[in-house]
Amino acid sequence: MSRVHADDASRLAAGGFRRRFGRLTGYWLALPGGLWLAIFFVVPMIYLLSLSLMTGDFIHGFTQTFHFATYGHTISLYHDQFIRSIMYAVIVTVLTIVLAYPMAYWIAMRGGRNKSSYLLIILLPFFVSFVIRTLQWQFILADNGFVLGTLKNLHLVGSGFHLLATPVAVICGLTYNYLPFMVLPLYVSIERLDSRLMEAANDLYASKFQALLRVVFPLTVPGIFAGVLMTFVPVASDFVNAQLLGGAKTTMIGNVIYTLYLTNNDYAGASALSFTLMGVLLIGIFVYARALGTKDVMEAAAL
């Protein structure tokens, strides 16, 4: 009798535990990840801001003085690199859209059974380290490498012609490295289109070009938005391409931040620059999102 009782009690207790645990499961599952992101992503942002307002130097240490002048000082010193980074990012983003759109369109519309094979080829470069890929462009574009060497042997370009250390080389490298990030979201948005829409446009006497411009293109704006987010932001803060393919006149803001942190130990200035960079990019995204309308943004985020 008493055994049954105890059994019942334990079952009840277990049920209570399960129900209580069940209600808390979400918290338990989210806790480690949430904590990790809080400690190593959210909190560091506050430290970045705080470090940018400190004064001091590497030897004597830094103290918090809320020295906002650091911002004005570093930005006026490095505004050329800042503007150059934004310009390169705009050029590269436009180039990737122009290069990627026809390709994504063809693969989505006419790829047929081979769609996934084409996508795999687009992803192939990711199996090679980013730094190594960029270095290969250094070889390819080298003054006597096989592109310029051949052109020079054929006397198609002068012997003094060079590509490395020019903006062209940096923009080429950046376009190369971020092209897949534009192709994939474009492909996804074109692939989801209902092909009957094109037929309807044709039936209504739209030319192929008009159908593309007035039916396909507006419907793929969310894909373009996602692609722009995935190229513009990382391109504006890239420093590997400018370092490996560029020269003194192609320095981007990323290179400045890298040097200030790791070579000059000017932590306050470097933090101020990276905080400004993040602010500018966030405002840019926000303005861009508002211009496109929030609905599209949510759709793009859902991609």
Add this chain to the structure above:
Amino acid sequence: MTTTMSKANSAADERYRRPKRRWTYYILPVYTWAVLLYLCLPIFVMILFGFNNTKGRYNISFQGFTLKWYRELFSIGGLTDALVNSITIAIIVTIVSVAIGGALGLALGRYRFRGKGPLSLVVFAQIATPELVLGTSLLSLFLTLNIPRGYVTILLAHIMFCIPFVAVTVQARVAGLDSSLKEAALDLGATPMVAFRKVTLPMIMPGIMAGALLSFALSIDDFVTTSFNAGQTVTFPLWVYGASRLGIPAQVNVMGTLIFVFGLALAAYSVIAGRRKKA
């Protein structure tokens, strides 16, 4: 009716018009293949120059075929150490971020809890934040708190940027699942642990595998965040970047080729395994 008519018409037209339309018809496929080739060009160059019998320091022009660099793969001490660091870091990062990020994805995809909205916003914000800022903000944290940078800080950083990617992949997988299956298991007397192991886990496995592959690839390839938080520790991309001023030894191409082949094999395996399961 009109559609079928116009379809039949256009099919008939096509037979007549085909010779005339030929070159415009081939613009897009030729263009696409040209861009695909452009995307793969550096890979070909990398593989080719791993076989280059180069004499001097600069590995720029092709001077003859050799397997020398494959034999002497580990003859540069610093490079080998860097590669070993990268591989061990990538393995640890993959295991930890799959466990933590997978749980987070499951929570975001299936459970209701307070703070879910802000948490998903943080996950999204982290993915949208430029890597440079992720790296410098972590560096600011370590600098201000006087934490020495090295192997451990690289691990912390890599796990941080892998968690959101695993969480998002698993969340997408969970969102497409029927949660009544788990409830059925619970009704049939399975404990929550058993229900998780026997029902939920197998269903979200593809998402977890994708997240694991992604974490491994992100970690072994990472340069930007690592360069700010590595201290004296050197990983493979850091070593290559540092050596780029002096000319890259051919062993780098060989290691790049081997990593490429390994990654490709892994991707092919997961595709084939996925197909077999479906069939």
